[in-house]
Amino acid sequence: MPEPHAFQLQPAQRQALTERFGTQVCFHCPVAPYTTVGIGGPADILLVARDAAELGDMVSACWQMSLPTLILGNGSNVLVSDKGIRGACIINHANRIDVIEDPAQPGLHTCIYAESGALLARVARVAESHQLGTFEWAEGIPGTVGGAVIGNAGAFGGELAGNFVSATILQPGEEPRVWLPEEMQFSYRSSLFKSSDIKAVVLSATFRLKKAAPDEIHHKMVENADKRRMKQPAARSIGSIFKNPENEYAGRLINQLNLKGTRIGDAEISQQHANIFINVGQATAEDFIRLMEFARQQVLEHYGIQLEPEILLIGDW
Ligand SMILES: Cc1cc2nc3c(=O)[nH]c(=O)nc-3n(C[C@H](O)[C@H](O)[C@H](O)COP(=O)(O)OP(=O)(O)OC[C@H]3O[C@@H](n4cnc5c(N)ncnc54)[C@H](O)[C@@H]3O)c2cc1C
Structure with missing residues (x-):
């Protein structure tokens, strides 16, 4: 798990960011809408960059203030913690x-x-x-x-x-x-x-x-x-959850254990592809973590193979 950040937004930092970026910055805003799986608590500071120059300005401003700073593209390879992101999260909408x-x-x-x-x-x-x-x-x-x-x-x-x-x-x-x-x-x-x-x-x-x-x-x-x-569920997901072990497929191992359809909370191992977990409703990051842990344990017990996450765990765990 990533180390949690000990971070406290200072009033002066908040004011400086507001003055510089106006409506492109908000405070304590949920990150979930900016991820494909629809999961993630609030970022202390959420900035939305509209072009490459603005992206550069925002990142430089955050670095200059020594804020913990994370860039999100389409959030399709990340699981963001339910507690959210301490510091700044910059959403990249620079799309020319x-x-x-x-x-x-x-x-x-x-x-x-x-x-x-x-x-x-x-x-x-x-x-x-x-x-x-x-x-x-x-x-x-x-x-x-x-x-x-x-x-x-x-x-x-x-x-x-x-x-x-x-x-x-x-x-x-x-x-x-x-x-x-x-x-x-x-x-x-x-x-x-x-x-x-x-x-x-x-x-x-x-x-x-x-x-x-x-x-x-x-x-x-x-x-x-x-x-x-044919291969991928249309539901909200983060793509492949685990890396493929050498000469093996993570999905094949999970499938052989008949784990497709296993659900914890609103996180489910897809019926279509065993290495893709989907959000069938209001899944939390915790649901995903518990389901990942369950699948990982089962594969370890039955095949002696240690599955490693392909997705990135981001934020304050
Ligand atoms: C349904 C589905 C299917 C997928 N199929 C594939 C596939 O076939 N092949 C494949 O390779 N992947 C696949 N993926 C995974 C994912 O789409 C890719 O990994 C993609 O490249 C991630 O891009 P992103 O913009 O969503 O990155 P994010 O998830 O937003 O970020 C991923 C990492 O990159 C960093 N990052 C993002 N943008 C920047 C930037 N501008 N500068 C610096 N750091 C940055 C973030 O900080 C984070 O660490 C799939 C995902 C889903 C949900």
Whole structure:
């Protein structure tokens, strides 16, 4: 479990944030509406950034005030504690997308620039509408560009690292800087920033795609959407709960123990996919944690395999 923050918002900090960010900041606001599973208590400070410049300003202001600071994209890979988030939580709605010239091949418009709050699936749609292929893997992933860069999101044999050209990243006390692939340490569903405690915020990213026939792109997008519909529940969830152990599938192990449909409170192991837990009503983070613990124990007892969470536990536990 993450360490709880001992944090007390000072009246002067509250005033400074209100003066600077006006209606974009609120205090003691629930985080649940900003997550795909609809779970999470209040953040002491909740800020909503509308573009990459505002995101940079907000993060810098919070860092300057030494506030514990967390960025949320679409909240599709996180379980936020019922007690909420101490310090500041910045919701990233910076979502500009442009098709741009390829820096390596001027004149060829085969790159996409996206602010980090743009939904990955929207990038895939923009690519399709410009007859740019190789981004079809992103169809249906409910995360933002920023979250996908941090976690090297991927599906159906593709992953973000395969399209990545660069990202503009802000770190405390520095100017935003352009990061290249070799610095990012991408690995399976991870990057330097996921595998370390380095503080950084992705402001935007650029991806390289390939010209392709519209029918071909459309066919792949539809195929991927269909596969998702068949395998994934439509209910509110956080995607895959546990990492797949080596040469195994977490979902297969849980399924073999007939745990599909098991419910604690309003958290349920999906009937459609045993490694996806869903919120069937008013589930709490506590319900999810207890259900995860139950599944983990059962798998350990029966197979001697220790399942590790794929999702990130965030906030004050
Ligand atoms: C139904 C469903 C299906 C899914 N399918 C897939 C799939 O096929 N493949 C896959 O890879 N994932 C999948 N996921 C998981 C999830 O969508 C991805 O991990 C996604 O990349 C997370 O992006 P996000 O914007 O929601 O990140 P969040 O959940 O908001 O945040 C995740 C982490 O990234 C950090 N972060 C977010 N934005 C920034 C930023 N701009 N700068 C710095 N840090 C940032 C957050 O602080 C947090 O630590 C699925 C999830 C769901 C609910």
